[in-house]
Amino acid sequence: MAPSCCQVRVGPDLNGAAEVGSDRWDGRAMPASQVDEFQVIGKRVAKLDAPAKVTGRTVYADDLSMAGLLEGAILRSPHAHARIRSIDVSAAEQLPGVRAVIYAGNVTQRPFGYSHDNLPLKRDKVRFIGDEVAAVAAIDEETAKAALSMIKVDYEVLPAVFDPFEALEETAPVIHDERPDIVGNLSMRWDYDAGDVDEAATRAAVVVEGDYSSPQAAPVPIETHVIVASFDPDGHLTVWSPVHMVFMYRKELADCLGLDWRHITVIQPSVGGSFGGKIDIDSHDFITVLLARHSGRPVRLALSREEEFTGTRTRQPIHFHLRTGADAEGNLLFRDAEVVSDNGAYNAWGSHAMLVAMNTVTSMYRVPNSRVRCSVAYTNKNYGGSVRGFGNPQATFAVEQQMEELADALGMDPMDLRLRNANQSGDVTPQGLEITSCGLSDCLRIVREQSGWDQRRGTMRGRHRGLGAAAFIHVGGGARIYASDGCGAVVKVDDSGEVTLITGASELGQGSETVLAMIVAEEMGIPIDSVRVVNSNTDVKPWDVGVHASRTTFVAGNAARMAAAAARDKLLETASELLETPAGELRVRDGVVEVAADPSRRIELGRVARRRLLREGGGVVMATAFYDPPTHNQDKDYRGNISAAYGFGAHVAEVEVDPGTGMVRLINLWTAHDVGRAINPMSCEGQIEGGAAMGIGLALSEELVIFDGEIVAPNLHDYGMPTAVDVPRTVVNLVETVDPLGPFGAKGVGEAALIPVPAAVANAVADATGVRPREYPMRPWKVKAWIDAGESSHASRRAAEPADKGGGDNG
Amino acid sequence: MAEVFAAGSIEEVVAFLAGHRGVSLPIAGGTDVMVDKRNGRVHPEWLVDLTSLEALAGIEFREGGKVVRIGSMTRIRSLELDPVLGRRAAALVEAARLLGSVQIRTMATVGGNLCHGTPSAEMPPPLLVHDADCEVAGPSGRRVMPLVDLFAGPGRTVLEPDELLVALELRLPDSGVGSCYLRQTVRWSMDLAGVGVAAAVEVDGSTVTKARVALGAVAPVPLLVAEAANALVGTELDAGAAAEAGRRAAAACSPITDARGTESYRRQVVAVLVERAARIAWLRATGSWPAGVPAPANGVLPSEVR
Amino acid sequence: MRIEIVVNGDRYVKEVMADLSLLDFLREVLGLTGTKWGCLTGDCGACTVLVDGEPVVSCLQLLRQVEGRDVTTIEGVEHSGELDEVQAAFVANGGAQCGFCTPGMIMSTEALLRANRSPSESQIREALSGNLCRCTGYSKIIDAVLQAAAERA
Missing domain, CATH: 3.90.1170.50 (Aldehyde oxidase/xanthine dehydrogenase, a/b hammerhead)
Incomplete structure (x- = not known):
């Protein structure tokens, strides 16, 4: 079996990103020169809770008895x-x-x-x-x-209304007629403008335009x-x-x-499992x-x-009508999105999926002008929640298909078009997103190389095979949607020398407990097995917003690291007395404090804790921290830097389409993700492989089919969640850009991998067949119908060429 | 809550069913009955457990291997793993390995799959193209009928409430026979067929002498389509003959539009899959297909080995 | 109804409802909550246990039908407190994230490795296709199965 995972380190030059962060951060970010000296960070550490899980001892809610x-x-x-x-x-x-x-x-x-x-x-x-x-x-x-x-x-x-476009018409039945403040079935609007889209359109050499839709899908924890x-x-x-x-x-x-x-x-x-559900x-x-x-x-x-x-909550269908324009050299000029989000009967936080979807429209690649007109509609259906990816797979499906449509219309390679417009460190997007660490270009180059893109794309249609790419941007340093985006942490060292981290963060299976323990172990110089994590009881744990927006490693990680550093400093203070050496000349390794210049002078950390405790006027070693990232709530015009870091990545999918049945087989998926730093590479890969599988489900099979408001077959086989047979071995590349604000340089990765998959698969289907997918999941009968109808891209060129149906796509 | 009657013989089962008409239900592997019961689709007062009836289980070759008798309680997993069936009734083994998961196949039985009457069930098309008869036990003794006559509609068979499917008998010609089962699904495993197709041909030299084509999931009951089969007989199964069989099968079926595809799509797919299944059956009959290697579910080989 | 059954080597004699499922018997009667449920329709495989070494979905298994047979659940896999090769490989390879599919996944793996000592990756995928996992995308589970097979070989 060929190794399917690798790590790529980008840097140490942070391209100015360090300056962006340095005035906000207290300097604890580890200098890049020390990257190979970690004792715990970067190791493939098994999840701390895994032994209990493989023996059936773990207690889930249904296992409680009273x-x-x-x-x-x-x-x-x-x-x-x-x-x-x-x-x-x-x-x-x-x-x-x-x-x-x-x-x-x-x-x-x-x-x-x-x-x-x-x-x-x-x-x-x-x-x-x-x-x-x-x-x-x-x-x-x-x-x-x-x-x-x-x-x-x-x-x-x-009378009921199920179609969001019909719901927004004046004659539609009103779902919340008890609320005079709600106009018709319009629950929310998200309108945004940057620059002048109409003026930019007059300068565009090529404009592509099309509709892109997504289904009602479900998170489906087991x-x-x-x-x-x-x-x-x-x-x-x-x-x-x-x-x-x-x-x-x-x-x-x-x-x-x-x-x-x-x-x-x-x-x-x-x-x-939750996945937002x-x-x-x-x-x-x-x-x-x-x-x-x-x-x-x-x-x-x-x-x-x-x-x-x-x-329970679903992933809301979002319908995009998108236009993208570029000049003849392939510089993006504008994006113009008319969006209807079908959010169902009530507004949970899911109504805010547009918050993230909008980031992708305005800030995926450098786009000087953009416009979003979005209506969130009430319909008589189960309502939208905050499912992993939160609006972004839907937006990326539109935006990244148009990148390939645009490239084809310009006669450019889609990867070249992406690289030309890629976000770079130091950019501030028109929406106000401050791009600090950014490995987008590296991610694109890696998947381009590994997939044989330059030799193979556009050459396999005779065998009904195709390659398609998609990239993404997603919040990776929290997402400020509340007055605080913070998380608290307590580190205590008891008389045995065992270290307990009490964190506000929650373990959902994603491995945050282990990652936080690794951060504490690294910061304190102790082995991972001497850290215990307590995280499940509001009476005990300090406040946290909660798990969402891929924020736990970044936000809870920084809080844990700060508390660990403070606890370590207290121990060093006592050790300094015991070893009669200034604290600055001591170091901690593997749970032992030693004099840096003379490691034979050493004292075990547990003994330091006991000496501090069991003496006149003694005390416990306990430190607290609260980390709230330096971000802003967006203003009324949806401007502001909502996240302290952004994750990037790129995927290439390879598919084989059966033109007879419309069945699509995903052959390969190459992924590269800018994770800042992989605190636990095995855990990062697990998030990416799992996210990719969820994206494959979205792309090809998962849908709650609804007739007259009723989910026709609410069971696991009709829903279409992928099995082990439906998922190829995903190739994972971890690109480490060492984020200036992330704990040891890490950024969030929890949601990332599913985001670009529907777009990449759609682009691959387009490459294989010459037809342009307009919606996912690409279930066989839809693919067959698209092939039979032969619909391609809608591209218009400035040089007096009319909009040509079928002329622009993939040659 | 239902009581369970554990029968000691086929006759006891029939007698019990006759004495509890309408309130008793045979349970074989349970993979359908337990779901139906939990969903409230059936409300039996008695479950008649068939698992202890060894007479109902097993694959037995007779008449020098020309006939195979498959007990109704034979597990799908046993069919899947049978090497002789793998060579001589490839469609049946192909269908078996596509049915559910290993766990489901370990539990589910061929009789249960047939008697549940699901139009998209995996077992009927391959058994139909292998010319299966079924043996039924009832209060007045045993009767034998062609399998095609068993099905009465979605979820229904012609069996009386006190009748029990005992066994299937398939004729397996010594040589020159090939068969294939293909299906269209959304996922590549753990799915129900949107269209299921089986074809079998007997070949003398290079000419098709006998053919059968059967369809699942495209009519209220599984179909045996003689017109489609006739398009193959007397040909060397060239592309034209296979395509004609596909067209005739598409014309003969009556699919519906539901969450798993539209009526017109299903007809198109019937044509495509019949054409492919017939070709693969012919390759098998003529020894041009590697023995024991199942066809991909949609009949398309991955392009690197094509 | 009185039932006599061997679970993880222990013989139990219990009075139960006649149409109880094996799953409910394990979880509710014996308190063996390591076996999970995710659908009760046989689609997710979280409730997989072995009956005489063969994998079944215990949610659809009528208890009465396995009377007198030998049932193994996740609690019966470890040997005197030590993880067996499959469990250890799941830990080492990151094969468990939320862990909810893990007991069933491990039972299917145990059944596979009894029947096939050195399965290929595609054989593993087929054998585990009745066990849904939403967390891992299956890669690390397959790595774990390959490692466990290699260690047993």
Whole structure:
């Protein structure tokens, strides 16, 4: 087997990026000259939680047991849009074994969600099939389900709207008619202007224009949502939930249900995957707490796979009409995007997917002029959440297909066009994104070389094979969407010498626990196995926004490093007394403090901690830190540097298309990612390989097919998540640009790899067939229909050439 | 909750089913029944467990290998791994290895796959092109009928509630026979066929003397398409004959539009896959296809080995 | 209904509902929560266990049908507290991220390596295609299986 992964270090010249960061950073960033002297950073460290996971010992929410635990179940709307005339729960309440039946008529609840347009249990109306109407807690699942079937709901079915374009027409049924402040079904607008697009268009030698759409997709963690809630006799609430954003969750539980948030503890059991599906608070969370309150017993709510598809957050379909123009030399002049985001029945944070999608339209490559006109529409469908990639795969599908369409229309190689316009360190994009470390050009060159791009692209159509590329930009140093983008950390050293990191960050399986432990170990000079990480209980851990926007390594990593450095300094202070040497002449290696000039004079770190503790006036070694990246909330015009670093990468996909059936086989996927620095290369590769597989699913197979508002087949085989047979061995290149602000130079990588895959696969299908994919997933019947219709690119040239259908694409 | 009746013999099963008509359901591997039960699609008071009936399981070659009897409780995994079937009933083994996962194939049985009546099921097309008969036990004894007569509609067979599928019998000519099963799916594994196609030919010299073409997932029941097969008989299975068989098969089916493809798309794919399956069957019959090597699911070889 | 069954070498005699699934028996009756569930339709493979060495999805396995047979779950894989080769290879290669598919993935691997001591990468992919993983993209799982096979050879 050929090695499929490699690391490339770019630098040490940071191209001026160090200056950008130096006035904000306290100088702790490791100089590039020390890169090979790390003891822990850069090693392929196995995940700390892996032994428990491979033996089945790890405890997930459904593995919890407690005395008197009841099972919860939710009654969901069978109608896409209906008025609730009445709900009768009396028969269900009488069923033996039922301990609580709740509905809007017997609970205290307030609107929740980003736009406060949602209620845990719907009162007047239901707005999608799967909307929560009532719930039951009973002694077992069978009794709970039987009770649900005895609840009588009288609905007045209303006309519904499923298409976002129709939803925005004046005649459409109004989904939130209870809210006079909402105009029609327009839930949000995202309008942005930089420069003068119309003027730039007059100078363009070539303009390509087209429509690009994405489906409703799902995050599909293998573990469904399972929530347990229990009130102590004194009224204190404990919720076990796989949510990412525990502190916001606690506040929203309190706000919506009228609870005192000082008396809520949120505990995260081990999380069986999320991918954004468990990021936020949802109706089922409130319902579990309400059931516990009404029954007076602990309650578990475990969603079935079907409910996971129909009743939890999805990736919102986004429809782009995009124009891109360039001059004859291939300099990008403008992008012009008209966008409709189909966000479903309510506004969760998912309504903000355009925040990230907009970055790609305005700032992927150097684009002097750009315009975005985006409407977010309410429709009678399950609503959008913050699924991994958060709007970016949808935007990149449009933007990166047009790069290849534009290159073909200009008669240029698409890689040359990309390299010509690539973002560089030191750039500030028109939207205000400050590009510090940037390995985009290197990533492009690597995948170009490895894929044999120059020799092979455009040459394999006879064999129905093709190559396609796509690059991406994504936040990699937090994303300020809240008043703070910070994370707290506590490092304590106890009398055994063991070091505990208590971090605000959460482990979802992505490996952050291990990466944070590595950062602490490196900073303190101790072996990785003497660090324990505590991260799952709001009573214990310091505040953090939560896991999103690929921010944990960067933000929580910096916080952990700062706390570790402070704890180390305290130990060195004591060691300095014990070794009678100034602290500046000591160093710590492998858990031992030694005099740099005479390593035979040494003392083990645990002994230092004991000597500091067990003496008159002694004290514990404990240090705290809070890191909030130096970024800005975007202003009303959507300008501002929302992230302290940006991740870049490039992929090349190779496909074989069966023109007879339209079946597409992905043969190869080469990836190169600017990760800043790979703290744990194995973990980085795992994120990239896993993200790529998720992107392959988006590109080729994954879709919640909806007829008349109903998800037709909410199960795992119809949904189309890739199996081991559907995914080729992804080639991973880690490009290390050593970010000036990242911990040891690292940037976020969690979401990155799925972003460019649909675009790269579409470009490869175009290369293989000569037709231009307009939407994903590229399921066989769509590909076959495109081939039969023969639709190619729409390119127009200034030299009096009319728009030519079919003339511009791939020769 | 259902009770479980563990039968000791075929006769006991039939008697129990007869005594509990409408409230009892045979359970073989359980991979369909357990799902249906959980989804509320069936509500049996009794599950009649067939697993202890050894008489129902096994692959037995008779008449010097010219006939194979496959017990209805034979696991799909056993078909997949049978080396003789791999050589002489390639379509059946190809279909077996595309069905579900290793776990599902370890549990699921050929009889269960047939009796569940799913139009897209993997087993019917290859069994139909290998001319299978089925043996059914009922209160009045055994009867044998062509497999094609078993299917009554989506999720339905002609079996009475007190009848049990006992075995299948396939005729396997000594030589000069080849078959192939292909399908269109969204994923390359763990998927249900949007179109499933099997073809078998018997060749004398280089001329096709007998042919069968069967289709799954493109009609309420699996189809045996004689017109398509007739297009192959008497030919040397040139490209024109294969294409004509494909056209006739496409004309004979009645697919629907659903989440897994449109009606017109499915017809197109029937034509394409029948053409390819017939060609591969012919290559096998004439010894031009490496023995024991399954065809790719869509019949297209990766281009580097083409 | 009274059932007698051997799980991980231990013989159990229990009174259970007649139509209980093997999954519910393992998790709810025996408290062996290492076996996970992700769909209850046989599509994800998280609940894979071995019956007489063969892999089954325990969510669809009627308990009654495996009476008297030998069931192995993830809890029965390690040898007196030591990880076996497959488990150790999953740890070393990053084959587990969230870990939820991992018990089922390891059981399918154990079954594969019993039947095929040195599987090729494509044979591994086919053998594991009934075990969905959303985290890893399968590469590191396949590395782990290849390593475990090499160590056992």
